[in-house]
Amino acid sequence: MPTVIPADSVGLVTPQIEAFDQPLDLEGGRVLEQYELIFETYGQLNSRKTNGILICHALSGDHHVAGYHSLDDKKPGWWETCIGPGKPIDTNKFFVVCPNNLGGCKGSTGPASKNPKTGKPYGPDFPIVTVKDWVQSQARLRDRLGIKQWAAVIGGSLGGMQALQWSIDLPESVRHAVVIAAAPKLSAQNIAFNEVARQAIQSDPDFVQGRYMENNKVPRQGLMLARMLGHITYLSDDSMREKFGRELREGKLKFGFDVEFQVESYLRYQGRSFVDRFDANTYLLMTKALDYFDPAQEYDQSLTRALSRAQAKFLVMSFTSDWRFSPARSREIVKALLDAEQDVTYSQIESAQGHDAFLLPIPNYLNAFSAYMRSVAREVCD
Amino acid sequence: MPTVIPADSVGLVTPQIEAFDQPLDLEGGRVLEQYELIFETYGQLNSRKTNGILICHALSGDHHVAGYHSLDDKKPGWWETCIGPGKPIDTNKFFVVCPNNLGGCKGSTGPASKNPKTGKPYGPDFPIVTVKDWVQSQARLRDRLGIKQWAAVIGGSLGGMQALQWSIDLPESVRHAVVIAAAPKLSAQNIAFNEVARQAIQSDPDFVQGRYMENNKVPRQGLMLARMLGHITYLSDDSMREKFGRELREGKLKFGFDVEFQVESYLRYQGRSFVDRFDANTYLLMTKALDYFDPAQEYDQSLTRALSRAQAKFLVMSFTSDWRFSPARSREIVKALLDAEQDVTYSQIESAQGHDAFLLPIPNYLNAFSAYMRSVAREVCD
Numbered sequence: 001m002p003t004v005i006p007a008d009s010v011g012l013v014t015p016q017i018e019a020f021d022q023p024l025d026l027e028g029g030r031v032l033e034q035y036e037l038i039f040e041t042y043g044q045l046n047s048r049k050t051n052g053i054l055i056c057h058a059l060s061g062d063h064h065v066a067g068y069h070s071l072d073d074k075k076p077g078w079w080e081t082c083i084g085p086g087k088p089i090d091t092n093k094f095f096v097v098c099p100n101n102l103g104g105c106k107g108s109t110g111p112a113s114k115n116p117k118t119g120k121p122y123g124p125d126f127p128i129v130t131v132k133d134w135v136q137s138q139a140r141l142r143d144r145l146g147i148k149q150w151a152a153v154i155g156g157s158l159g160g161m162q163a164l165q166w167s168i169d170l171p172e173s174v175r176h177a178v179v180i181a182a183a184p185k186l187s188a189q190n191i192a193f194n195e196v197a198r199q200a201i202q203s204d205p206d207f208v209q210g211r212y213m214e215n216n217k218v219p220r221q222g223l224m225l226a227r228m229l230g231h232i233t234y235l236s237d238d239s240m241r242e243k244f245g246r247e248l249r250e251g252k253l254k255f256g257f258d259v260e261f262q263v264e265s266y267l268r269y270q271g272r273s274f275v276d277r278f279d280a281n282t283y284l285l286m287t288k289a290l291d292y293f294d295p296a297q298e299y300d301q302s303l304t305r306a307l308s309r310a311q312a313k314f315l316v317m318s319f320t321s322d323w324r325f326s327p328a329r330s331r332e333i334v335k336a337l338l339d340a341e342q343d344v345t346y347s348q349i350e351s352a353q354g355h356d357a358f359l360l361p362i363p364n365y366l367n368a369f370s371a372y373m374r375s376v377a378r379e380v381c382d
Numbered sequence: 383m384p385t386v387i388p389a390d391s392v393g394l395v396t397p398q399i400e401a402f403d404q405p406l407d408l409e410g411g412r413v414l415e416q417y418e419l420i421f422e423t424y425g426q427l428n429s430r431k432t433n434g435i436l437i438c439h440a441l442s443g444d445h446h447v448a449g450y451h452s453l454d455d456k457k458p459g460w461w462e463t464c465i466g467p468g469k470p471i472d473t474n475k476f477f478v479v480c481p482n483n484l485g486g487c488k489g490s491t492g493p494a495s496k497n498p499k500t501g502k503p504y505g506p507d508f509p510i511v512t513v514k515d516w517v518q519s520q521a522r523l524r525d526r527l528g529i530k531q532w533a534a535v536i537g538g539s540l541g542g543m544q545a546l547q548w549s550i551d552l553p554e555s556v557r558h559a560v561v562i563a564a565a566p567k568l569s570a571q572n573i574a575f576n577e578v579a580r581q582a583i584q585s586d587p588d589f590v591q592g593r594y595m596e597n598n599k600v601p602r603q604g605l606m607l608a609r610m611l612g613h614i615t616y617l618s619d620d621s622m623r624e625k626f627g628r629e630l631r632e633g634k635l636k637f638g639f640d641v642e643f644q645v646e647s648y649l650r651y652q653g654r655s656f657v658d659r660f661d662a663n664t665y666l667l668m669t670k671a672l673d674y675f676d677p678a679q680e681y682d683q684s685l686t687r688a689l690s691r692a693q694a695k696f697l698v699m700s701f702t703s704d705w706r707f708s709p710a711r712s713r714e715i716v717k718a719l720l721d722a723e724q725d726v727t728y729s730q731i732e733s734a735q736g737h738d739a740f741l742l743p744i745p746n747y748l749n750a751f752s753a754y755m756r757s758v759a760r761e762v763c764d
Contacts, residue, residue, distance in 0.1 A: 028637030128637040188622035188645040192614045195646040196607060198639065199653075203603035205587055221585035225578060229611065232574045240570035246676070253674065255410030255510040257580065257666065260673065263570040264577040271581075284639065291642065292635065294628070323705075 005068060008084045009076060010042040010091050013067035015107060020140050024102075027292075030127040034116065037141050038107030039063045039099035042083065043091035045145070050380040052147040053089060054138065055079065055098035056155035056162035059230070059286045060278060062106035065098040066091075081361045088369035093377040094151060102137045103129040103285040111281030112213065123281060124210025131158075131165045131293045138162075139170055151380040152176035152373070153312075156358035157325065158286070161293045164333065167310040168295050174312040176376050178369075181322055181358040183329035184303050184336065185294040190324070193233055194287040197226035201280050210281055223280045224271035231270050236321035236354030303336035313343040315372045317365070319357040320350050345372060387450060390466045391458060392424040392473050395449035397489060402522050406484075409674075412509040416498070419523050420489030421445045421481035424465065425473035427527070432762040434529040435471060436520065437461065437480035438537035438544035441612070441668045442660060444488035447480040448473075463743045470751035475759040476533060484519045485511040485667040493663030494595065505663060506592025513540075513547045513675045520544075521552055533762040534558035534755070535694075538740035539707065540668070543675045546715070549692040550677050556694040558758050560751075563704055563740040565711035566685050566718065567676040572706070575615055576669040579608035583662050592663055605662045606653035613652050618703035618736030685718035695725040697754045699747070701739035702732050727754060 005011050017038050024032045040063050045052060055065050057078075066083035068076055083089045083096060100108040103126060111126040118125075129137075142150070153163040153174050160182025167177040183190070201207055204222030208215045235243070244263040259265045299305035314337055318330035327348050337344040347368040351357040357365070387393050399420050406414045422445050427434060437447050439460075448465035450458055465471045465478060482490040485508060493508040500507075511519075524532070535545040535556050542564030549559040565572070583589055586604030590597045617625070626645040641647045681687035696719055700712035709730050719726040729750040733739040739747070 028635075030637075185628065187619055188626040188628065188643070189614060189617070189619040191628070191643050192610075192622065192645050192649055195643075195649055196610045196614070199603075199610065199650070200582060200607055202639065203586075203607070221581075225582055225585070225607070228574075228578045228581065232571060232578065235571070237569055237571040240574065244570040246567065246570065246573070253410075255412075255670075255674075257584065257670070261570070261573050261577075263574050267574055267577055268581070288637075288639070292637075 005071070008086050009080065010067035010084050012071070013040050013042065013064075013069065013077075015040050015063055017107065018141055018144050020137070022140075024133070024137060026127050027130040027132045028128045032102070032109070032127060035102055035109035035137065036107075037099045037102065037109075037137065039097060039141065040065060040067075040077075042066055042096040043094050045095040045147070046382045048382060049147050050149070050151060051094050051377075052142070052145065052150050053094045053096045054142070054150045054153045054166070055083070055089075055096060056134070056138075056153065056159035057098065057101060058155070058157035058159045059290065060274070060283075061159065062104060063098050063100040063108075064106070065096070079359065081359060082366070082369065088366055088373050089154065090373065090377065093381050097141070097145065099138060099141055101129075101134050103282060103289075105279035105282040110279070111210070111285065112279045121213045123213060126281065126285070128288050129285060130289050131161050132169060134162055134289070135165050135169050139173065142173065149173050149175055152178055152376055154178040154180075155182075156180040157182060157355065158290055161290075165293075165295055167312040167314070168306050171309050171311040174310070175380065176315065177310070177312040178315045178317070178372070179330075179333060180317045181319060181325050181330070181355055182333070183325040184296065184332050186291055191291050193229060194291055197229055198284055198287055200225035200229070201284060207280065212280065218275065219280045220275045223275050223278065223283060226283060227274040228267045228271040231267060233324045234355045236323060236352060238321055238352045239354050239356075242352065303332070304339040307336050307342060308340040310340070310342060315345045315347070317347045317349060317358075317368065319353070319355070319365075320348065321352050322355045322357060324355040387453070390468050391462065392449035392466050394453070395422050395424065395446075395451065395459075397422050397445055399489065400523055400526050402519070404522075406515070406519060408509050409512040409514050410510045414484070414491070414509060417484055417491035417519065418489075419481040419484065419491075419519065421479060421523065422447060422449075422459075424448055424478040425476050427477040427529070428764045430764060431529050432531070432533060433476050433759075434524070434527065434532050435476045435478045436524070436532045436535045436548070437465070437471075437478060438516070438520075438535065438541035439480065439483060440537070440539035440541045441672065442656070442665075443541065444486060445480050445482040445490075446488070447478070461741065463741060464748070464751065470748055470755050471536065472755065472759065475763050479523070479527065481520060481523055483511075483516050485664060485671075487661035487664040492661070493592070493667065494661045503595045505595060508663065508667065510670050511667060512671050513543050514551060516544055516671070517547050517551050521555065524555065531555050531557055534560055534758055536560040536562075537564075538562040539564060539737065540672055543672075547675075547677055549694040549696070550688050553691050553693040556692070557762065558697065559692070559694040560697045560699070560754070561712075561715060562699045563701055563707050563712070563737055564715070565707040566678065566714050568673055573673050575611060576673055579611055580666055580669055582607035582611070583666060589662065594662065600657065601662045602657045605657050605660065605665060608665060609656040610649045610653040613649060615706045616737045618705060618734060620703055620734045621736050621738075624734065685714070686721040689718050689724060690722040692722070692724060697727045697729070699729045699731060699740075699750065701735070701737070701747075702730065703734050704737045704739060706737040
């Protein structure tokens with residue numbers, strides 16, 4: 001059944017790949033001799049190359065941010081809500097670039113890629129990559145595209161952390177940083193949830209110390225558990241209540257261990273379908289990048305000092321019911337920016353949808369985001 | 383190294399066992415032909431038998447609530463904070479009874495017990511038991527002790543739910559109900575966490591469809607994951623921050639998958655040590671009892687109608703940072719009690735310690751609890 005592509009979509013899109021042969025020195029001390037990044041672009045780069053926007057994805061995201069790969073696609077890219085003609089990130093005005101992160105599993109070099117040294121998949125030998133490493137790897141893609149300064153670097157959750165790190169590590173390259181539903185570093189509770197997810201994956205006998213591909217196995221149960229757990233933290237208690245309440249799957253209690261409540265059925269479905277489209281080693285890497293993110297660390301633990309380097313203007317957004325990265329965490333970023341005498345706009349959006357809100361069409365959110373991006377467009381568009 | 387037993391402890395205690403041969407009709411439709419309950423008692427039953435207190439335990443609790451089993455014990459019972467001479471539940475005044483719940487793994491009949499029909503452990507054949515079933519099974523213990531009415535039925539978390547159910551199912555048997563850090567039923571989020579824990583246990587290859595004992599196996603990884611996850615929900619984000627912050631286990635980042643942050647080390651330790659003292663099938667049963675608890679269900683979904691039956695007076699307590707069963711959930715109970723024109727005292731305690739607070743020596747908590755229990759003592763003591 002072919003999709004009718006809506007008029008406000010970027011339409012049919014095709015990913016591109018760039019290969020980089022210069023070794024990349026990683027924060028953890030190891031070196032990646034070569035890597036590829038898969039990415040998509042939407043809109044047109046203007047003649048002065050000032051209207052480029054970098055979208056950074058979160059834990060399970062990828063480079064397919066908007067539009068459709070074919071008329072048979074059931075769903076568009078993951079941020080279709082915010083990217084397209086007339087949308088907050090307006091592709092009539094901006095040239096939008098989104099790579100799959102290094103270490104990913106959707107086409108950029110990662111644990112599932114062939115290790116040129118062994119001819120086998122990297123698996124657990126793929127190095128740990130950090131948010132700083134992503135910034136460096138993405139900077140090379142920017143160079144290839146001939147862009148000196150992004151009009152904006154934008155991301156939600158782990159994507160927002162990349163936007164923040166870009167503004168600190170490559171200050172002259174970022175005109176605006178849009179940091180949505182993020183935090184300046186993970187809390188102990190955040191790390192704890194990640195650790196349970198990792199333990200679930202690593203203790204699955206089919207994980208085979210990360211060499212499951214060579215062994216023709218998939219750590220399905222572990223990855224499914226990790227995703228189920230993640231999913232709970234993306235939703236708010238309220239949104240789960242609204243979505244499922246205590247509805248029974250079959251209308252009455254069965255007093256057994258099969259699915260009883262709708263929420264159980266939903267989580268199992270989410271977990272299972274994730275396994276078919278995501279790589280366990282990549283999931284481990286992404287949670288580690290989250291844990292390690294702490295831009296203040298290089299600056300005597302002072303986020304203010306770190307952000308003093310930035311030359312960007314900032315838009316920080318948070319959602320009231322987000323308990324994964326609560327508004328209080330966004331306000332820590334805002335406070336550090338103000339203390340660093342930076343230009344920051346903060347928007348706290350009323351929403352019951354938890355962390356997932358940043359992906360959803362919430363009118364106040366889209367309006368605030370659009371207003372900010374219109375002012376960015378006025379600065380940079382020809 | 384022998385413990386010096388503090389003067390305000392009940393001291394050395396010895397569990398007792400009562401066997402019940404009359405079949406118990408369970409809410410799920412099955413019948414338990416016979417069962418045993420292990421329990422401890424502290425203090426003296428008065429001549430009129432009016433000073434009996436029933437303590438109901440939570441998910442991983444047991445009958446060893448206070449005191450020491452031997453001078454070599456490193457730790458006292460799990461609610462030593464609240465039970466003993468001069469403590470809120472004052473053993474100089476009250477006769478305190480605490481059984482291990484049916485389906486438990488500390489001495490009462492449960493999945494690890496021998497099934498008289500097969501001579502093997504029940505394992506997964508042990509029936510699902512509910513909070514209502516526990517009330518019925520505990521009522522028989524009360525009869526054996528010759529007690530007509532408990533001075534109070536008291537519990538925290540799942541224990542508080544039992545106190546609530548006692549007040550509804552056997553109204554004439556409960557003079558006071560003390561319901562601490564509980565909820566009138568689980569939210570979808572609560573159920574979701576339980577479901578992830580169950581999936582972790584059930585997907586462990588060493589679970590063997592629940593027949594791990596017969597197969598000389600233990601689903602260690604699954605039970606460990608379940609406990610790690612549970613532990614996160616018992617603590618608040620703040621208390622984890624205070625306890626661990628982002629402290630590194632070895633002072634510097636290692637960029638690998640071994641333990642990196644203190645909180646990971648703590649959780650792994652908690653998970654591992656739990657496996658040595660708890661049974662996986664019991665864990666599954668307890669989470670199901672939590673999921674199913676919904677006393678309003680029998681009364682046209684009206685908690686007010688359910689609680690209208692009660693003859694008890696109520697003390698409801700909650701803790702501000704408890705996000706597992708938040709103060710809002712306790713206030714639902716209080717509102718239903720007020721709507722039912724019942725006598726209720728509500729105390730919301732400031733605390734950063736999350737759900738675990740009900741086990742901790744928080745002065746405002748102990749003071750409020752003590753004051754209430756002194757008034758109970760004045761009513762019932764000789």
